[in-house]
Amino acid sequence: MKNDERRVAVTGLGLVTALGHSEPEVWSSLLAGRCPLRALKNHDYAGNKVCSGGEIDLAEFEARVPATLRRADRTVRFAVEAARQAMTAARCLPAEADKPEDIATIFGSGCGPTETLHASHTRFAEKGPAGMRPSSVPNGMANAVSAALSIEFRLTGANYTVVSACTSATNAIGIGFRMVREGHAAAVLCGGTDNSFDPFYYALWNNLGVFSPIADPQRAVRPFAADRAGTLLGEGAGALVLESFASARRRGVRIRGEIVGYGESSDATHLTGPSATGQAAAIRAALRSADVAPHEIGYISAHGTGTDANDLTEAQAIRIALGDAADSAPVGATKSYFGHTLGASGAIETIGTLLALEHGVAPGNLNLEHPDPACPVSLVGAAPQPLTRGLALKNSFGFGGGNAVLVLRRYS
Amino acid sequence: MHRPEILQRLTRVIADSTTAPPDAAGVTEATSLESFGVDSLILIDLIFDIEQEFGVKLAAEELTAMRVMGELVSHLETRLAG
Numbered sequence: 462m463k464n465d466e467r468r469v470a471v472t473g474l475g476l477v478t479a480l481g482h483s484e485p486e487v488w489s490s491l492l493a494g495r496c497p498l499r500a501l502k503n504h505d506y507a508g509n510k511v512c513s514g515g516e517i518d519l520a521e522f523e524a525r526v527p528a529t530l531r532r533a534d535r536t537v538r539f540a541v542e543a544a545r546q547a548m549t550a551a552r553c554l555p556a557e558a559d560k561p562e563d564i565a566t567i568f569g570s571g572c573g574p575t576e577t578l579h580a581s582h583t584r585f586a587e588k589g590p591a592g593m594r595p596s597s598v599p600n601g602m603a604n605a606v607s608a609a610l611s612i613e614f615r616l617t618g619a620n621y622t623v624v625s626a627c628t629s630a631t632n633a634i635g636i637g638f639r640m641v642r643e644g645h646a647a648a649v650l651c652g653g654t655d656n657s658f659d660p661f662y663y664a665l666w667n668n669l670g671v672f673s674p675i676a677d678p679q680r681a682v683r684p685f686a687a688d689r690a691g692t693l694l695g696e697g698a699g700a701l702v703l704e705s706f707a708s709a710r711r712r713g714v715r716i717r718g719e720i721v722g723y724g725e726s727s728d729a730t731h732l733t734g735p736s737a738t739g740q741a742a743a744i745r746a747a748l749r750s751a752d753v754a755p756h757e758i759g760y761i762s763a764h765g766t767g768t769d770a771n772d773l774t775e776a777q778a779i780r781i782a783l784g785d786a787a788d789s790a791p792v793g794a795t796k797s798y799f800g801h802t803l804g805a806s807g808a809i810e811t812i813g814t815l816l817a818l819e820h821g822v823a824p825g826n827l828n829l830e831h832p833d834p835a836c837p838v839s840l841v842g843a844a845p846q847p848l849t850r851g852l853a854l855k856n857s858f859g860f861g862g863g864n865a866v867l868v869l870r871r872y873s
Numbered sequence: 874m875h876r877p878e879i880l881q882r883l884t885r886v887i888a889d890s891t892t893a894p895p896d897a898a899g900v901t902e903a904t905s906l907e908s909f910g911v912d913s914l915i916l917i918d919l920i921f922d923i924e925q926e927f928g929v930k931l932a933a934e935e936l937t938a939m940r941v942m943g944e945l946v947s948h949l950e951t952r953l954a955g
Contacts, residue, residue: 531892532915592925595917 465706470716470872472709473553473702474812475546475652477539478799479515479695482522483546488816491798491824493847498678498693504660504781509667513678515695515800516658530609534574534600537609539698539805540654548650551702552714555615559712561647561704565618566611567637568700569629569653571804571859572662573603573622579661587653591729606654620648624804626859627764628725629653630699631807635865636731637703645706652742652808654698657800666694671768683828684765685772685836686792692766695800699808718815721852722751722868733860735771740778743864744854748782751852751868755786758868759850761838762814764858765794766801775856776836790854793817793841797827807857811867814855818871821848874953876902879927879946886926890919902943906936929953 474484479497481487490497503519506512517539526538533541553560562807577600584592599605604622611620619640620785623633630653637649657663666672673681673691683689709716728739748755764775772794780787795803795813802809817823825844851871858864884900893910911919920931929952939945 528892528910529912595921596914599914741916 465710466644467642468705468706469720470706470709471701471718471720471815472714472716473547473700473854474717474815475523475543475700476697476809476812477517477543478697478809479517479800479804482525484812484816488820491795491813492822494825494827495739496679496798496827499729500678501658502592503658506576506660506663507663511672511674511693513681514658514693515802517696521714532600532607533609534577534656536570536572536576536654536656537576537606538612539607539656539696540568540610540652540757541613541701543652543654543698543700544614544650547588547700547702552712553614553648553702557863561708562796563618563647564616565637565640565646565649566607566616566620567623567633567649567651567796568607568610569623569625569633569804569807570606570655571624571626571629571653572604572657573624574601574605575656575659575662577601579659582661610650614650616650625863626861627801627806627855628859628863628865629804629807631811631855631857631865631867632725634701634808634811634867635725636722638720641703641705643862646701648704650700650702652698652700653805655696655805657694657696657803663694665831673767680768680828682797682800684767684797684826685776685792685833685840686761686829687831687833689767689769689772689833691768692796693800695802697799697809698805699812701808701812716872718818718872719870720867721870722747722753724748724750724866726864728862730862732862735774735858736862737774737777737781739862740775740856740858740864741781743866744778744782744856747854747866747868753868755783756789757850757852758786758790758854760814760817760853761790761792761847762853762855763792763794764856767796771858772833773836775858776838780837787838790839791823791846792838793823793826795824805860807865809857811855811869814853814869817848818851818853818869822846823848874950876946876950879949882926882940883923883942883945886922887919890922891915900942902941902946904930904942906939906945927953
């Protein structure tokens, strides 16, 4: 057993998702197989080919946000609310007497402040440079996310935003893991956030051809199914507080799980086309980092977008990296619940994986009536499945060729 | 421009610029400027938006010295008349 100063505990969890705005709410919905994907209604999306996804109930969400953050971008507001839950659970709010010193803020966002950039673009089109508000830069910069979190919670450690498409949050958590394990930070607030349904940002996806055309949103996302047809977007944020086991025990805070390894790689081949070789390299690197053998892995939370190429490539990567051990590591994918939350997905799904380990059961794979025989992996069925081993992988792969994988362990 | 119109347009600008959007029907010349929750960054945007709306220059120290909407209305009324 490693020294407790170098073991990385998760002591705070927070979620803002279409499936719920708290960890217990999300977990009970995952177990119940409840799918919140719906026809989009927060804005006017007329003209888009597909108008469905994992949309936040904005009225309920905005009621939780302090008035002082009304001017902040919604991407930031999602992050602050998820972080407030995590920081409260970890007893790291500014008023706490025994919180760790100089907590770092490492947060991911694939899109950045989409609402602000859209508004600035509109003003530019109407008024030209003379119409740009002075706050356009500070509110619209990608690191507005981590900056706002650092200010909101008075966090004086390192503060930056990781921007790497759909691996953003997993990269942020991985960096936070390394910072704690190597003694560079006493604690880290990490995670990811994205506001995917700003009408301008959403329209950028319209002709990319990755959205599922299946009319019923609750049937549209079918990861690893032979009849999968594409993905739908989601939005929201996930936040985690990481600190050493020694710190968590000294402060008497509840440990929700352990991060034991992190690996990353780049395909270096194509902006959007995935590579099984590149993904397998990240999985192997994560296993080496954790000092874990493939047969010890008991669950894999897949990137699992539900597109034809992504799921096939990911299944091949798992088989390459794990070999025969892939037969005994069931693969689950929860984007059929949340939608693809882009730069937030790694955090939201890491929290889902920690909860699965904690409860000893994996959520069912929605819409998996016909598993794709071309995908060489073992899949969780439509119903929740008991987990017999306490180690799991969380995969995230993104546009740009970035691959990031965490190894998570149940705390008992 | 008459005072009621200046007040109405100011209320709309402030609603768009600040963290505590005023209820348009409830804003009077006696409404406190402090109640709108203006920090230093929002102040810069607010001044910018007022200048864009009314076409007059406004210094930060002039705005921060005012306590209620009526003072801002008077200030703009004078500038617009001049």
